[in-house]
Amino acid sequence: xxxxxxxxxxxxxxxxxxxxxxxxxxxxxxxxxxxxxxxxxxxxxxxxxxxxxxxxxxxxxxxxxxxxxxxxxxxxxxxxxxxxxxxxxxxxxxxxxxxxxxxxxxxxxxxxxxxxxxxxxxxxxxxxxxxxxxxxxxxxxxxxxxxxxxxxxxxxxxxxxxxxxxxxxxxxxxxxxxxxxxxxxxxxxxxxxxxxxxxxxxxxxxxxxxxxxxxxxxxxxxxxxxxxxxxxxxxxxxxxxxxxxxxxxxxxxxxxxxxxxxxxxxxxxxxxxxxxxxxxxxxxx
Amino acid sequence: xxxxxxxxxxxxxxxxxxxxxxxxxxxxxxxxxxxxxxxxxxxxxxxxxxxxxxxxxxxxxxxxxxxxxxxxxxxxxxxxxxxxxxxxxxxxxxxxxxxxxxxxxxxxxxxxxxxxxxxxxxxxxxxxxxxxxxxxxxxxxxxxxxxxxxxxxxxxxxxxxxxxxxxxxxxxxxxxxxxxxxxxxxxxxxxxxxxxxxxxxxxxxxxxxxxxxxxxxxxxxxxxxxxxxxxxxxxxxxxxxxxxxxxxxxxxxxxxxxx
Amino acid sequence: xxxxxxxxxxxxxxxxxxxxxxxxxxxxxxxxxxxxxxxxxxxxxxxxxxxxxxxxxxxxxxxxxxxxxxxxxxxxxxxxxxxxxxxxxxxxxxxxxxxxxxxxxxxxxxxxxxxxxxxxxxxxxxxxxxxxxxxxxxxxxxxxxxxxxxxxxxxxxxxxxxxxxxxxxxxxxxxxxxxxxxxxxxxxxxxxxxxxxxxxxxxxxxxxxxxxxxxxxxxxxxxxxxxxxxxxxxxxxxxxxxxxxxxxxxxxxxxxxxxxxxxxxxxxxxxxxxxxxxxxxxxxxxxxxxxxxxxxxxxxxxxxxxxxxxxxxxxxxxxxxxxxxxxxxxxxxxxxx
Numbered sequence: 001x002x003x004x005x006x007x008x009x010x011x012x013x014x015x016x017x018x019x020x021x022x023x024x025x026x027x028x029x030x031x032x033x034x035x036x037x038x039x040x041x042x043x044x045x046x047x048x049x050x051x052x053x054x055x056x057x058x059x060x061x062x063x064x065x066x067x068x069x070x071x072x073x074x075x076x077x078x079x080x081x082x083x084x085x086x087x088x089x090x091x092x093x094x095x096x097x098x099x100x101x102x103x104x105x106x107x108x109x110x111x112x113x114x115x116x117x118x119x120x121x122x123x124x125x126x127x128x129x130x131x132x133x134x135x136x137x138x139x140x141x142x143x144x145x146x147x148x149x150x151x152x153x154x155x156x157x158x159x160x161x162x163x164x165x166x167x168x169x170x171x172x173x174x175x176x177x178x179x180x181x182x183x184x185x186x187x188x189x190x191x192x193x194x195x196x197x198x199x200x201x202x203x204x205x206x207x208x209x210x211x212x213x214x215x216x217x218x219x220x221x222x223x224x225x226x227x228x229x230x231x232x233x234x235x236x237x238x239x240x241x242x243x244x245x246x247x248x249x250x251x252x253x254x255x256x257x258x259x260x261x262x263x264x265x266x267x268x269x270x271x272x273x274x275x276x277x278x279x280x281x282x283x284x285x
Numbered sequence: 286x287x288x289x290x291x292x293x294x295x296x297x298x299x300x301x302x303x304x305x306x307x308x309x310x311x312x313x314x315x316x317x318x319x320x321x322x323x324x325x326x327x328x329x330x331x332x333x334x335x336x337x338x339x340x341x342x343x344x345x346x347x348x349x350x351x352x353x354x355x356x357x358x359x360x361x362x363x364x365x366x367x368x369x370x371x372x373x374x375x376x377x378x379x380x381x382x383x384x385x386x387x388x389x390x391x392x393x394x395x396x397x398x399x400x401x402x403x404x405x406x407x408x409x410x411x412x413x414x415x416x417x418x419x420x421x422x423x424x425x426x427x428x429x430x431x432x433x434x435x436x437x438x439x440x441x442x443x444x445x446x447x448x449x450x451x452x453x454x455x456x457x458x459x460x461x462x463x464x465x466x467x468x469x470x471x472x473x474x475x476x477x478x479x480x481x482x483x484x485x486x487x488x489x490x491x492x493x494x495x496x497x498x499x500x501x502x503x504x505x506x507x508x509x510x511x512x513x514x515x516x517x518x519x520x521x522x523x524x525x526x527x528x529x530x531x532x533x534x535x536x537x538x539x540x541x542x543x544x
Numbered sequence: 545x546x547x548x549x550x551x552x553x554x555x556x557x558x559x560x561x562x563x564x565x566x567x568x569x570x571x572x573x574x575x576x577x578x579x580x581x582x583x584x585x586x587x588x589x590x591x592x593x594x595x596x597x598x599x600x601x602x603x604x605x606x607x608x609x610x611x612x613x614x615x616x617x618x619x620x621x622x623x624x625x626x627x628x629x630x631x632x633x634x635x636x637x638x639x640x641x642x643x644x645x646x647x648x649x650x651x652x653x654x655x656x657x658x659x660x661x662x663x664x665x666x667x668x669x670x671x672x673x674x675x676x677x678x679x680x681x682x683x684x685x686x687x688x689x690x691x692x693x694x695x696x697x698x699x700x701x702x703x704x705x706x707x708x709x710x711x712x713x714x715x716x717x718x719x720x721x722x723x724x725x726x727x728x729x730x731x732x733x734x735x736x737x738x739x740x741x742x743x744x745x746x747x748x749x750x751x752x753x754x755x756x757x758x759x760x761x762x763x764x765x766x767x768x769x770x771x772x773x774x775x776x777x778x779x780x781x782x783x784x785x786x787x788x789x790x791x792x793x794x795x796x797x798x799x800x801x802x803x804x805x806x807x808x809x810x811x812x813x814x815x816x817x818x819x820x821x822x823x824x825x826x827x828x829x830x831x832x833x834x835x836x837x838x839x840x841x842x843x844x845x846x847x848x849x850x851x852x853x854x855x856x857x858x859x860x861x862x863x864x865x866x867x868x869x870x871x872x873x874x875x876x877x878x879x880x881x
């Protein structure tokens with residue numbers, strides 16, 4: 001029973017972190033119509049930046065600022081230089097992001113090295129919760145993730161930039177006719193997408209390994225959240241991420257983690273085929 | 286000619302809160318060239334989309350030569366003999382002009398051979414050459430269709446409609462974007478075709494409409510406003526109202542009335 | 545126009561001559577090792593061709609062809625090591641398994657288009673990959689299964705098998721060449737034209753009477769056949785099968801090879817595959833980070849040469865050979881007022 005509770009809580013918290021990353025993917029997919037195969041690697045870059053910040057400054061907390069910032073700048077650069085010129089041909093952008101993924105992984109492998117490393121959580125110790133001893137850092141991670149999610153939705157609905165993003169998502173041509181600078185919105189979207197993934201990477205770094213292949217597992221998970229939550233349905237994506245991770249955590253307590261992954265994938269296929277607008281239709285913007 | 290070629294009963298299509306086609310009951314008798322006119326957003330193209338199967342209806346039925354074709358898929362309806370052109374001219378842009386016609390001619394066959402060279406079919410080759418001459422694009426036969434001028438694409442579309450040997454042809458604004466000379470040629474083609482094929486044409490160019498149509502139906506807001514011979518339509522007050530402000534059309538309407 | 549065709553035909557002959565001479569010319573010029581590299585290139589180019597068939601000719605971007613490659617591979621491996629089959633039945637099993645899988649997955653996948661199609665092909669291949677991982681008793685997981693190769697042909701006392709490097713090379717060359725020739729016939733056929741029509745404009749295709757769903761499914765099964773043959777050949781070549789070849793990175797590599805080589809061209813997959821595998825072999829002896837080059841090349845090609853190398857070559861060649869003819873066409877068009 002304890003194991004179940006532990007895995008369930010781990011799943012829930014992991015889901016919150018994934019929700020953050022998946023939102024980045026969702027806005028890139030939803031606004032730019034791009035299947036970003038490098039998104040898992042954006043997360044991985046976040047973990048690496050966290051480690052690097054810790055190594056060079058001794059402060060892990062600084063990474064919370066540095067990683068998303070660098071992610072933001074990198075995202076903007078990539079969008080402007082690579083994505084924008086090929087924007088209109090959908091299939092080519094998939095190949096471009098695949099190339100980007102290879103570049104990111106190899107660059108990290110060259111500079112950081114192939115061995116996985118671990119970061120000690122900045123907050124040590126456990127707290128007694130629901131009859132088990134639970135790591136404080138994980139709870140802290142959950143709080144940060146929730147705060148970031150809330151912050152993101154506030155940004156989306158209560159700032160001018162966020163409103164522009166929603167306008168372009170909803171109807172690009174009308175938005176342009178009303179004076180919304182679409183190109184800048186695209187750059188902003190990709191930049192925020194990278195930043196969110198990088199932030200997720202920082203939060204997750206102490207509870208996972210920092211490794212150049214760290215993004216490979218995250219990518220399918222994010223896509224599952226986006227598809228099952230419903231394309232264009234941002235709250236749905238977040239909810240789906242949390243739900244999926246929680247369910248996988250539960251299933252892992254009784255079966256092989258691979259079985260958990262397979263069942264999520266099967267669910268994703270079912271949604272794609274039967275209900276492509278996602279499971280959470282009611283929660284649309 | 287008792288059985289109408291095309292008949293719809295209370296055909297309805299809704300897009301969210303908007304009713305694009307509202308319980309439309311339409312009847313086309315054989316051997317006549319029928320024009321559908323009306324302001325933008327009247328539901329004319331939606332009507333064509335419903336008949337050709339690109340859209341599924343929210344109510345009502347469609348009958349072609351007495352047979353209920355409601356709900357059939359586009360390729361099934363096409364094989365029954367209804368062919369159409371699209372409002373935004375669309376062909377196969379990366380294929381050559383001649384190949385566009387080839388594939389249209391061969392598309393109706395039961396079985397598409399996977400290994401015999403397509404060009405070996407002598408019958409089709411003759412049909413393609415004949416059609417190229419008919420639409421006047423023989424010189425451009427090997428050009429990539431995507432590089433043609435808009436007017437030539439429209440002609441190619443008509444050629445594709447021709448070569449497919451339709452029983453009923455739906456033309457959606459065929460002369461849109463054509464030069465006066467191209468329009469004249471297209472109109473001549475359509476008039477010739479109308480002698481052997483039943484045609485419904487959506488048009489905005491009143492000169493074309495009043496020049497070739499046997500019957501005219503006026504649509505507005507998804508329903509039929511008026512229907513009848515060109516003279517009757519020209520004299521109809523409601524139609525004049527719908528076209529108020531369009532001076533060039535008013536002249537043609539005047540001409541018909543005093544013809 | 546005809547001079548372009550003549551030039552390309554000459555090049556094709558030169559290529560064929562070169563490929564036939566490889567078991568003798570390459571060891572003389574470099575060394576034996578490169579013969580098997582070229583054999584491997586041929587196998588992978590067939591795999592890239594399966595991606596190219598779907599994307600370049602039908603307009604469907606599949607990121608999951610590795611699934612059918614894996615079935616071809618495992619069909620052979622399991623056939624030989626668990627079922628005791630000999631060469632040809634095992635080959636047949638691999639290809640049949642790949643095609644059957646393509647049918648089953650295609651029925652669902654082909655209902656979707658664009659992004660969703662690409663996504664679901666990855667999802668299907670991931671599901672099978674994880675199933676393969678968790679069923680190590682059958683598949684050996686990532687480590688895979690090894691097997692000893694039965695002879696290909698046995699006549700009287702003499703037998704030929706893949707242990708003879710020259711025979712292995714020629715068998716692979718013959719099979720791959722046959723498949724490419726079949727593709728060539730397909731593209732010029734009425735079915736092939738129908739594929740192109742669907743690629744260019746699927747709405748128009750349905751309006752002229754083509755059953756778009758059924759034709760896409762047929763193409764999908766054909767691509768599964770090509771990937772399955774490639775997988776089977778690969779199993780024979782390496783005498784081994786591993787689940788790691790079903791991972792989406794493998795599919796993704798093939799997509800890059802096909803697009804860099806030239807999507808929608810017959811030999812594009814061969815060109816693309818050759819470049820990347822040569823880079824991998826040559827670079828990896830000095831520097832282990834050749835994937836970086838793959839990534840950079842992929843992005844550069846997509847940005848500056850989206851038609852791929854063969855596509856560029858076609859354009860350049862037509863421009864060069866048509867310069868005289870183009871002017872004549874222009875004057876004919878001026879008859880309209």
